[in-house]
Amino acid sequence: MQQYSGFGLLKHSLSYHENWQRVWSNPTPKKHYDVVIIGGGGHGLATAYYLAKEHGITNIAVIEKGYLGGGNTARNTTIVRSNYLWDEASHLYEHSLKLWEGLAQELNYNLMFSQRGVLNLGHTLQDMRDIERRVNANRLNGIDGEVLTTAQVQEMVPILDCSKGARYPVMGASWQARAGTARHDAVAWGYARAADALGVDLLQQTEVTGIRRKDGAVEGVETTRGFISAGKVACVAAGNSSVIAKMVGMELPLESHPLQAMVSEPLKPILDTVVMSNHVHGYVSQSDKGDLVIGAGIDGYVGYGQRGSFNVVEHTIAAIIEMFPIFSRVRLNRAWGGIVDTCPDACPIISKTHIKGLYFNCGWGTGGFKATPGAGHVFAHTIAHDDPHPLAKPFSIDRFTSGELIDEHGAAGVAH
Amino acid sequence: MLHIHCPYCEEMREEEEFSPAGQAHIQRPLNPEELSDEQWARYLFFRKNPRGLHHELWLHAHGCRKYFNMTRNSVTYQIMETYKMGAKPSITASEEGQS
Known part of the structure; x- marks a missing residue:
């Protein structure tokens, strides 16, 4: 990966900025990935990045039906904060804010985090x-x-x-x-560039049309570019999460x-x-x-x-x-x-499911942008270990059955 | 802005008079004490949330103050029909079935 710096900017100005390296590649899908991530927004790309960086899993594909960071990542109002009321939520958002504080340096990408x-x-x-x-x-x-x-x-x-x-x-x-605040597009681009450098395949213009299962475990995903076999499938599709869930006959509390x-x-x-x-x-x-x-x-x-x-x-x-x-x-x-x-309790779902190898990160509602680094980080841990990260544990989908809801409605500064 | 036909007022009215109240045709369980936690969770929280035809409940809050049903496309927002409480929708997506 080409390092960005003030000196580099000066150097490239001598060649009229015509020789910058491509920020990420546009690969052909492989037949098999260890992890397939559905959704190439901030959360999906962050998940891929942390899986590769912290858990040593680099045979990953991020499948995006449009272009990277073109959904809610590009549509939010870029606010980052962690002043939530309940312990579970505030720990998760504070984890995220702490990651934000060093993220531009870590990704070598100007996130304009202010x-x-x-x-x-x-x-x-x-x-x-x-x-x-x-x-x-x-x-x-x-x-x-x-x-x-x-x-x-x-x-x-x-x-x-x-x-x-x-x-x-x-x-x-x-x-x-x-x-x-932070520049929202830059967050997606920074994670995409860093993930690509670690060997993650970013498959744009590729839509997931089905999820193939065998004996209660995922086998892979059907896409508009053919079947891709996968050990694990992680869904980070925000507004379209229910559409993905329906492919495996699941309903979500969304x-x-x-x-x-x-x-x-x-x-x-x-x-x-x-x-x-x-x-x-x-x-x-x-x-x-x-x-x-x-x-x-x-x-x-x-x-x-x-x-x-x-x-x-x-x-x-x-x-x-x-x-x-x-x-x-x-x-x-x-x-x-x-x-x-x-979600009914205005808190996200970061969870395993009853189908082996299928994970969901969804339900962020109106406040997912601020959590991009933290959500990606804890979700990557959940996928890699097939066991929820301690911070993600309270956000399991089981809370709707057990009644352990985390009621952040209006408790946060504004309904978002 | 949506332009909605209230089946009770029998008139087209502006969206601002109405408030949406979520998925329609959800029946409160008749045998609450026999339900498992999973069944209660399903009744309380889990929703179809379809991308396409959606049967939903609306309240004519600043009008007759009655609830009614609507079949609407959740992508184009086109309203296919509105019908009274207790009535069945005449337009359904075949793959979705009717709940």
């Missing part, structure tokens, strides 16, 4: 009680967090309407300084919903942190390019169409304008939707 902090606003007394509870829980779990007063919030974000006359006055906020987001025209720097509000339901940050990145809520109906209804966008914009009146005449540039697989 720990600019995340504010979760409180607008009611109950909000503030929940915030205090969550910050205290975070600190007991060794995760940084602070409760801020209205004056402190106003000082941090002068353009936020903190006046008493606001429809939902800001009463305070929680603040996680180590949280922030519903796929459209989730919308949008960006404005590029502006000069005006917002240097991430502001989220659960109560009015909107969140916004400013990208390095200058556009405001705004996230909406999910559409309530089941949808695979990667688009949602306009009233959801309208509701979100109303909330953003309420918080930031200064944005009222900013024009939106683009809006889009992705399909998120939501």
